Amino acid sequence: MSLVFKNIIRFIFIMFIQIFVLNKIPPLHQFIVPYFYFVFILWLPFKIKRTALLFISFAAGMLADMFFKTPGLHAAACVLIAYIRPFLINLLLPKEATDWGNEEPTKKTMGPVPYATYLIILTLLHHFYLILLEWMQFGSFLYFIGKLVATTLVSLLLIMITDLFLNRKSKLR
Amino acid sequence: MRNVFLFLKRYSVFIFFLVLQGLALSMLFSYNRFHQTAYGMFSNEVAGNVNKRVNNVESFFTLSEQNKALRQQNAALLSYLPSGSVIPDTSFQLVADTVAVDSLKAYRQYQYFDAKIISNSVFLQQNNMVLHRGSAQGIVPNMAVVGTGGLIGTVISVSENMSIVMSLLHRQSKVIAVLKKGSGLGEVSWDGKDPRFLVLSKIPKTVVVKKGDTVVSSPYSDKFPPGLPIGYVEKIDQDQETNTYKLKIRTAVDFYAVQHAYIVKNLLQEEMDQLKKTVIKE
Numbered sequence: 001m002s003l004v005f006k007n008i009i010r011f012i013f014i015m016f017i018q019i020f021v022l023n024k025i026p027p028l029h030q031f032i033v034p035y036f037y038f039v040f041i042l043w044l045p046f047k048i049k050r051t052a053l054l055f056i057s058f059a060a061g062m063l064a065d066m067f068f069k070t071p072g073l074h075a076a077a078c079v080l081i082a083y084i085r086p087f088l089i090n091l092l093l094p095k096e097a098t099d100w101g102n103e104e105p106t107k108k109t110m111g112p113v114p115y116a117t118y119l120i121i122l123t124l125l126h127h128f129y130l131i132l133l134e135w136m137q138f139g140s141f142l143y144f145i146g147k148l149v150a151t152t153l154v155s156l157l158l159i160m161i162t163d164l165f166l167n168r169k170s171k172l173r
Numbered sequence: 174m175r176n177v178f179l180f181l182k183r184y185s186v187f188i189f190f191l192v193l194q195g196l197a198l199s200m201l202f203s204y205n206r207f208h209q210t211a212y213g214m215f216s217n218e219v220a221g222n223v224n225k226r227v228n229n230v231e232s233f234f235t236l237s238e239q240n241k242a243l244r245q246q247n248a249a250l251l252s253y254l255p256s257g258s259v260i261p262d263t264s265f266q267l268v269a270d271t272v273a274v275d276s277l278k279a280y281r282q283y284q285y286f287d288a289k290i291i292s293n294s295v296f297l298q299q300n301n302m303v304l305h306r307g308s309a310q311g312i313v314p315n316m317a318v319v320g321t322g323g324l325i326g327t328v329i330s331v332s333e334n335m336s337i338v339m340s341l342l343h344r345q346s347k348v349i350a351v352l353k354k355g356s357g358l359g360e361v362s363w364d365g366k367d368p369r370f371l372v373l374s375k376i377p378k379t380v381v382v383k384k385g386d387t388v389v390s391s392p393y394s395d396k397f398p399p400g401l402p403i404g405y406v407e408k409i410d411q412d413q414e415t416n417t418y419k420l421k422i423r424t425a426v427d428f429y430a431v432q433h434a435y436i437v438k439n440l441l442q443e444e445m446d447q448l449k450k451t452v453i454k455e
Contacts, residue, residue: 020227026429027296030366050186058193066220067292069301069337072200079197083190133201134298138344139365 003045003102011060014040019067022158030143031150036158037064037074038126041082042119043168045104050086057082077130081122092118106168119159120152127152217332221303224292235430242321243433283398285435286310288318293340295368295428300342302326306436307334315396317437323402323425324348324390325434336436341403342368342428349394350403353387355380361388361403361422368428371404373420374412382409388422395445398437 018037025034041057048056061075068074089105092114103109105118127148135144181188232239288306306312308331316328318338326340339346341363348361350373357380359373373388386406392399404422412419439445 023294023296024231025296027368030298033296051189054186054189054193058197061197067224068297069220069303070201070299072197072202076194076197076201079190079193083186133198138298143365 007040007044010043011040015060015063018064023067029150031147032154033147033151034158035127035130035151035155036162038078038081038123038155039159039162041078041085042122042159043104043106045102046089046109047102053082053085054079073130073133076133077126080129081126084125085122088118088121104168107163119156123155123159124148124152127155217303217307217330217335217337221291221305221332221335224303225305228289228291232432235432238427238430239432242427246321282439282441284438284440285319286312286438288336288434288436290432290434291335293428293431295342298344298365300340300368300428301329302338302340302434304328304336304338304434304436305334307332307336309333311438312336312436316439317397318434319398319401319437320426320431320434322427323404324397325426325428325431327396328436338434340428341371341424348397348403349391350388351391352376352380352382352406353389353400355382355386358391358393359388359417359420369423370407371422371424373404373406373422374417376418376420378411378416378418380418382406382418382420384409388420395442396437396439 014037018035022034022036037060040060041053044053044056057078058075061078062071064074064078065071093110105115107115109115110118131144131147131151135141286306288304290302291305292303294300294302302318302325304312304318312328312331314328314331318325318328324341326338326343326346328336329339330337341348341361344363344365346363350359350361351357352359355376357376359376361371361373364372376382384406388403388406390397390399390401390403402425404424406420407423408421410419410421
């Protein structure tokens with residue numbers, strides 16, 4: 001299966017899960033919103049061009065916005081993590097990203113600790129920006145901090161579960 | 174000049190990032206002021222079509238509740254039918270009809286359009302709905318939307334066949350409301366905590382409030398028909414800082430299961446707007 005095709009299928013699948021499964025879950029608490037769709041950006045291959053990465057993330061964010069009905073909110077957060085992602089990968093991995101070929105960030109290719117750091121930092125950054133923008137429109141400081149912590153934990157849990165189930169193929173390390 | 178190009182080349186990714194970021198933020202911040210954007214029109218149609226397909230499947234799960242609500246409403250409407258009432262026997266009484274013009278004749282102010290809700294959310298902070306009725310069916314922004322139990326929200330954006338409704342469960346939604354019994358004027362908003370409850374504030378403490386009192390839409394509103402249920406008082410809090418209550422009210426409509434709605438058109442809206450304009454001009 002070609003790399004592009006695989007990612008398109010994955011994108012559709014992740015978006016479907018986000019919009020028609022996670023968005024339909026009855027709310028547990030004001031702070032808990034299961035955001036999951038952005039994991040698509042985290043799982044794109046290492047060697048993707050930076051401008052392409054930015055553009056894809058913007059498009060993904062816009063599509064999510066169509067269904068959340070908040071034009072630009074999720075797109076802004078996605079573009080931010082897409083911009084930070086290459087720097088973070090260079091920081092966490094000793095090798096140059098170009099040597100990695102078509103590999104994508106997984107526990108095996110990056111090692112468990114760098115992979116976990118990578119997930120936590122980008123998830124936190126995504127939610128921080130998203131909720132900050134939301135906070136600018138309404139809400140209090142407690143709302144901001146509480147929602148940031150709760151949504152980040154829920155997102156990380158969802159990503160962890162998916163990683164256990166999906167077993168994405170990778171040969172390195 | 175060469176340096177400028179070198180600079181652009183070196184920082185091209187960063188500039189692209191800034192452009193996309195700016196685009197996203199400008200969309201976000203202009204949306205709240207001008208709901209009608211080209212993006213809004215496009216995304217309404219696209220997202221609406223996808224939602225419609227999924228909704229076809231999903232609607233089966235709440236059918237029984239919908240049926241129950243509709244049966245109740247049918248019962249209420251049937252009781253208005255002339256066949257349901259008996260004319261009093263006046264044959265042995267002399268009634269002098271002195272009025273030549275029928276002064277009791279009413280004319281219509283509100284027109285109801287039936288609409289299907291094709292997408293709804295309760296778990297966000299800004300909950301919107303998408304209805305399958307649009308400008309082609311005569312819907313314009315700022316119309317009221319009511320459900321089988323009571324008020325649902327306001328139309329904020331319209332495309333050809335879809336319209337977006339700001340539900341009562343939206344942090345920026347504010348509806349003027351009165352208590353059916355005490356008639357104190359207040360404001361219904363949502364604190365974002367629990368989708369089953371709304372907050373009614375600004376009711377003065379001079380009004381006597383009891384648990385279970387009905388909160389209805391105000392008679393002074395120009396878009397909501399007066400006397401429409403919004404919720405029932407669940408908990409009464411005294412606001413220590415001001416001279417008003419802070420009432421927790423249970424929504425009249427079950428926002429989890431709502432599937433059909435009526436869009437309300439105020440037939441006197443235009444006249445009212447024009448009248449208001451003449452006052453503001455002077």
